[in-house]
Amino acid sequence: MPDAWFSHHPSSPESTLVAGGVWQLSTLATLIQEIDALLPQITTSELCIECDTLKSLDTSGAWLLQRTLLRLEENGTCCQLKNISPEHQALLTYVQEYGQQQRKEKVTNAWLANSLVSIGQSCLFSWNEALRFIAFLGHMVTTTGRVFKNPALMRVTATLHHMEMVGIRALPIVSLTAFLIGVVIAYQGATLLKQFGANIFIVDLVAVSILRELGILITAIIVAGRSGSAFTAQIGMMKVNEEIDAMRTMGLDPMIVLLLPRLLALILTLPLLTFIADFAGLAGGALISWITLDINPILFVQQLQTVIAPSTFYVGIIKAPVFAAVIALVGCFCGFQVSGNAESVGRRTTTSVVLSIFLVIIMDAVFSIFFSEIDF
């Protein structure tokens, strides 16, 4: 005997059905199969459903019974429940009051319209986002103006805290990565230069690529991934917890409390990090030159001093504050744009990292063109 059944009555199969057993969520899957198989066969205009073997009913089971009755009535079959216990009847009435059968929606095949709509929506979103970013920049500039007039507004402790977080804490990973980049460049260059016997030019290769481009770029990318995302997540969580609203009601300007310390901290520390990265990259290059090309470190440094002009170093380091500003602004902007829930924090954090790395690389390209035009 199964746990629950819905079937023809053995004595009068035409006009009577039996609903019996345990009509509960756990038996619903089998019941609905029986019901779906049985319903199309029913053509009579009147039907009696015998419920004397119905052992127990929960709200889900009651809804299934109610729904079956509704479906039968739609097909023009008038139903009557027989021998149903008062409790079960009460539950059915309750469910009848609250439940509603889902109308089958027609699935329209409008993928073209839908995709056009989504393209339009994302264009509008980007446009609005750009407007909001411009407004954010404007707000930042006026706030900075106010702080210049009244430097006491600047949060020194917070700034120092963020300098520690984005600067000192990033030192190991930044210097290790830059060191390895130096190693890789020297290795690749060494095999090539050896063929021409131009071993000593390894110094030029390593120094120019690290100092001009790679030192700052690697540092900026790591800091964007490390600190830009942290800015977004911190500010975003504060937004979700209504901490930013609370701040406003206390007369604190989130721009001054949250943005400026992060911005200033990053602008101050990214050049320093870049300096360390340059140093680590050169060290990596020097090590490999020594191992593969037998250029000892003293020779490496002497060559460095003779062939590399200070401007090569400046080209790299000048970019650092600009990249820092880009990373901090994008990170904080995305944080302020978080709305509602934790998922939004995650989405915005991803956007923040991708966008700031992308912008850093674009800015780098712009700088390259600019420096080559002015022959720096």
Added chain:
Amino acid sequence: MLGEEYIIDVQGLTTRLGEYTIHERLNLTVRRGEILGIVGGSGTGKSVLMKTIIGLIKPSSGHIRVFGQDISALSESERQMIGKRWGVLFQDGALFSSLTVAQNVEAVLREAYSLPRDLVSELAALKIKMVGLPPEAGDKFPSELSGGMRKRAGLARALVLDPEIVFLDEPTAGLDPIAAAALDELIQYLQKTLGLTVLIVTHDLDSLYAICDRVAALAEKQVLVTAPLDELVKYPHPWVQAYFHGVRTREQEPQAMDVN
């Protein structure tokens, strides 16, 4: 499983979080089909007790038997089986923030049983309506709802599997009196028609008077006393007296006790 007198039986429970002892040799029993209220001052571990019973917090010692099974001795799959038989409403609803209310409720059904799609959404809509949410609330995300609505959505999710026990952590906190009364009525109705057992942590004296069969008072790391409310208020313990006879306690009319 039937015929057992106590559906929840906690014996000699000691819970420590870090170096704090929350409960010490605590005993609590819940009978099948009753509504048991748990009261206690803030920080006395009411929520911790609830979480310990449902197995989210491991007790340091003691036995917790739910449906006659020792919770701490269960394997992961047995715990999942038992999880289908109870529903939990957390303090702030604890809805999945990336799903709409309807999806939140449907997700539970989908995970537990394989049912046709339209039936799943009908059952979810039924539960959403039962807890007093408007039908359009189903398509909203939890962040778009007020605290009270989130709580009711959480209750809909707790009830969707037609559980035998429902654990409610402050279900009426933050609700307006009308909504709170409606929720009390719903809980009591379900308890009557489905034989639900309800464990309810609350500070709402009206709820306690209106629906609880017995109330357990939690203080000094133990359950001081478990008794029907009219007996409990006479219990000669200073905290109980302060709780039930304080300034905030309005004189409850006698008919408030037999609202059905």
